[in-house]
Amino acid sequence: MTDPMKIVVRLAAPVEAAWRALTDPAALRAWLTEHAEVELPHRYEFWGRHTPEGDAPHQRLLHAGDHTLRFAWLLDGVETTSELSLAAETPESTLLTLTQSHFRMAEMFDGSSIRGVLQTWWSLALANLNAYLEGREPMPRTDFTSAELRGELLIAAPVDKVWQSLIDSEQASAWFGYPIGIEPWVGGRYAMGGLDAPGAAKIVDLEPERKLVVDWGPMGVGTWELDGSDGKTKLTFVSSGFDEDNPPYPGWTGTLAGLSELRRYHEMADWQPIWVQEDVPAGA
Incomplete structure (x- = not known):
């Protein structure tokens, strides 16, 4: 058994809120x-449809108190343990620590268990929690009953600035919270982990300030389309070309979590990411 996955985020609200x-x-x-x-x-x-194996509630509360929740959560026949704990950072901000057992990174990529979505599912959930506390619209949530992976996001920033943040390696790495190496031309690499990392995806279509299409291999093709109007940008994002019997829910959910931070990156003058710490066991 590996150590639990751990994510720490800064929430824009007092601890009681x-x-x-x-x-x-x-x-x-x-x-x-x-x-x-x-x-x-x-x-x-x-x-519900936004919860992994959400046909019915599969949680069993183990502890509630002292600003801590701990519950067992049955996923793919295994009873996992989730814990969320709050601690005041300042009178107006709170640190939330999430720990989750039974997550293996390999399952994120091979699709062998729904537990492979836990890292990105929790990341999106916590990003939406912070959006709720900030008074923003939550990001679209993954529908685990559908193979249609499509969403829209309105960003209060001009299209040229949003475009640059999508194709510039330094900016993309900043808002996504993970190194991304981008060669911004058709045939160029789009590399999670940086350009020195193996297994990069490939840019297969690019129209400046309009469209970016990345081929992720078996995980499908990601298309981002931009439409600017009145100083704002509508970003439409779609994943296609994957095995519809095994949709790439982990990667799609991670994209949604990342785009939540993209919106904050452009809309907050004093932007800082909500992510404070993330420890993800490799799993064996």
């Missing part, structure tokens, strides 16, 4: 998933 967002069913339905029922200290359940 963050706790209410974590424990109020109406709030959970706004930022987390389709259905939620909470009766502390006995029940903490969420389910």
Whole structure:
């Protein structure tokens, strides 16, 4: 057994407001998933199409108190353990620490278990929690009942600036929170981990300030289209060309989480990423 996956984020709210967002069913339905029922200290359940294996609630509350929630979560026949803990950083900000057991990086790429989506699912969930606390619209959430992977995002920034942040390696690495090496031309590499990393994707279409298309191999083709108007940019993003019997939910969900930070990157004068720390075990 590997150590639990760990993610720490900075939330833009006092600790009590963050706790209410974590424990109020109406709030959970706004930022987390389709259905939620909470009766502390006995029940903490969420389910629906935006939850992995969300046909029914599969959580069992283990602990609730001291701004900490811990619950068992049955996924792919294995009872995993999730814990969310809050600590005041300042009177107006909170650090949330998420730990999740039974995550293996290999399952993210080979699709052998729904547990492979846990890292990116939690990342998107926490990004949407912060958006909720900031008063922003949450990002689109992954629909685990559908093979249609498509979303839209309105960014309060001109199209030329948004475009540059999508094709410039330094800017993309900053807002995505992970090194990205980009050769911004047709046939150029799009490399998660930087241009020295193996297995880079390839840019197969590029129209400046209009469209970027990246071929990710078996994980499909990602298309980002931009439409600028009145100093704002509508970004439409689609994933296609994958095995519809095994959609690349982990990668798609990670894209959604990253684009949430892209919006903040452009819209906040004093932007800093919400991500404070992320430790992901390799798993064996």
